[in-house]
Amino acid sequence: MSHPRFPQAVPPEDPNVPVWPRRRVLQTGLTLGSAAWLAGCASLIGQAKPQVVVVGGGWGGLGAVRALAAEQVAAVTLVEPNDRFMSCPMSGHYVAGVGSLDELLHGYQRVEALPGVQRVRARVQAIERDRREVVLDNGQRLRYDHLVLSPGVEYMEESLPGFAAAREALPVGFRAFEHQAVRAQVERFYAQGGTLVMSAPKPPYRCPPAPYERAMLIAEQIKKRGVRGKIVFLDANAAPTPAPTAQPILGALKAYADVIDYRPNVELQAVDAGRRTLQTSAGELRYDHANLVLPMRAQALVRQAGLGQRWAEVELPSFQAKADARIFVIGDAQGSPQPKSGQVAFGQGRAVGEEIARRLRGQSGPAPAGDIELPVGICWAATSHDEAINVNVVTTLSPGEAPKLRFTVDPQPSARSGAAAWSWARGVWRAMLG
Ligand SMILES: Cc1cc2nc3c(=O)[nH]c(=O)nc-3n(C[C@H](O)[C@H](O)[C@H](O)COP(=O)(O)OP(=O)(O)OC[C@H]3O[C@@H](n4cnc5c(N)ncnc54)[C@H](O)[C@@H]3O)c2cc1C
CATH class of the missing domain: 3.50.50.60 (FAD/NAD(P)-binding domain)
Known part of the structure; x- marks a missing residue:
């Protein structure tokens, strides 16, 4: 039996457009854990909200920001140097000369308008773990109670x-x-x-x-x-x-x-x-x-902070850095066997945002016994402008065992998967930035 402890992409009417079961998670939290939740909130009353800094406004970082904004237990600062988000998924069409760049570009306005969220347009230069601060390239320092890192890769x-x-x-x-x-x-x-x-x-x-x-x-x-x-x-x-x-x-x-x-x-x-x-x-x-x-490999920032050699080493299923309980590393920068995909990164971000909220409310407990499913992966390999191969990956974590990856792959390209890839991308872009 598998426990979907982490938000999974639930197939809605169009099976390729992910719907995030946020409402279900929140309802469950309020029903099952309302006493603890109220106690947690009470303990926050009269105090400044805890500070969560999220580094990187890409697929993973936006998942964390959206989940934290929904939970409203922390002041969230997203640090991202670019003025807009640009998608790598679906970029193949544009690169080959048949798509428009506009399709890949999305503004951060709606994210910036989320309650409790501010965006700083800067690059993080260093993480000072002993002081719990990040140092920005504009000289500013941001103090954190929890830090989420999703700065992606370098060559x-x-x-x-x-x-x-x-x-x-x-x-x-x-x-x-x-x-x-x-x-x-x-x-x-x-x-x-x-x-x-x-x-x-x-x-x-x-x-x-x-x-x-x-x-x-x-x-x-x-x-x-x-x-x-x-x-x-x-x-x-x-x-x-x-x-x-x-x-x-x-x-x-x-x-x-x-x-x-x-x-x-x-x-x-x-x-x-x-x-x-x-x-x-x-x-x-x-x-x-x-x-x-x-x-x-992971961005230098992550490696220089002593979080791993090539990729950040993380605990599963929490994605907490092995070297530092205040830091979570998600997306392509972390070294779990999960595929390096945007869908996975966004799911990890949501899961980590919810886990931080649980911790801030004092609700976090031991992981459920038995198998746990980590965020699913959905990937597309376009084989022509109209056709694609769909690749789905489910990662299961069983106690004491290495994570197991189960793939479902289209045996051949189809126009159906070609169209579904665009539905999927538009659905996730909306969930991230809409
Ligand atoms: C051609 C191509 C096709 C792809 N197709 C798919 C697909 O079909 N499905 C799928 O799921 N995935 C796909 N992917 C993979 C997907 O793009 C990545 O897995 C995803 O972007 C990883 O998310 P991330 O948050 O780790 O990094 P990113 O999305 O790269 O985000 C990192 C962000 O951090 C910011 N940043 C970096 N350094 C700093 C710093 N020092 N301070 C502050 N901010 C910083 C960057 O500006 C960036 O916005 C594709 C990738 C490519 C290249």
Whole structure:
């Protein structure tokens, strides 16, 4: 028997639009725990509200902010440097030249208007755990009772000698606000033709199906526009990852066999952007254009705070940092085996927001015995502008065992999943920012 201790995406009338069972959680809290809840509130009366600082207004951070705002037990400060949110999910269409950037951009106004929430437009430079403060790039310091970190990933540039010196010429486009540079590069490729080298690193990295998706969306345009060029796709893996997606993605790649030269088990070793050559485990390769996806790790901020080496180490199911009980790390920056996906990050954020509220009310107790389901993952690999493969992941935590991941993957692309991907994205964007 599985206990959905954490909010799950409940299929509504459209099974691809997540509905967050917030009302159910709140009602349960008030019914079952009203005495404790009232006592908790009483203990807060007359005191300044506890301070919760949330770092990163992306998928995970917004989940935490929304849950905390609904609970109203803390003053919440969201620290995010960008003036708007830009989605990585669904960006493949825009990057390939067939979608609009506006679809991916959303304002923070509604989040800023939530009760008890303020947004500081700044970047966190350091976390001083002993003082329980974060230091912002504008010199301001914010004190916290609880800190939620969801600053996403950075690229391991040192893994590819020659990359750092040519960073501007080789945009990766796996973080918000990098998509425009990749789109410009892809448009140059359409105009000039030649060889576009693309790559996928070994996992874990953000959204494993995304490099294949991007290649297929560009390949579709090569055919439609009659571009005199081809893609050489270098996969550091033996097949697309995670394993349950390999056959459907390899099957979809066959439709583009004339324009995508898919090469498994090839690792990047060095790049010379001046000579436009790549050293790889399969020898040297010349390119005209390149979109290389590098290995990733948690932002330096998280690692410099002593929360983990490559990824933050967290307790499950709480996502509390192993090194510090006041800090929670969610989304792609944490190192649990959960997939690095936006849907998972948003669910983790909501769960952590609710857990912090429980703790502030003095309600937190031992985790329920038996299996626990962690937030679900819903991912899409578009194989053309109209079709996609749907990937769902359920993570179960059994006492004393490593988390188990159960995948459900479309065996082949369909227009139904292609349309459902957009319904899903619009539904989550609304839940995050609407
Ligand atoms: C091409 C592509 C397709 C994808 N498709 C899907 C999909 O179909 N489904 C899915 O579920 N997921 C998908 N993903 C994955 C998804 O985008 C990530 O898993 C998700 O963004 C992770 O959320 P996060 O909160 O950890 O990080 P992010 O969403 O990246 O948010 C991090 C935020 O922190 C801010 N920040 C960073 N450093 C600091 C700092 N020092 N101080 C303050 N703020 C800071 C950033 O500005 C950013 O807004 C896709 C990703 C890519 C690249």
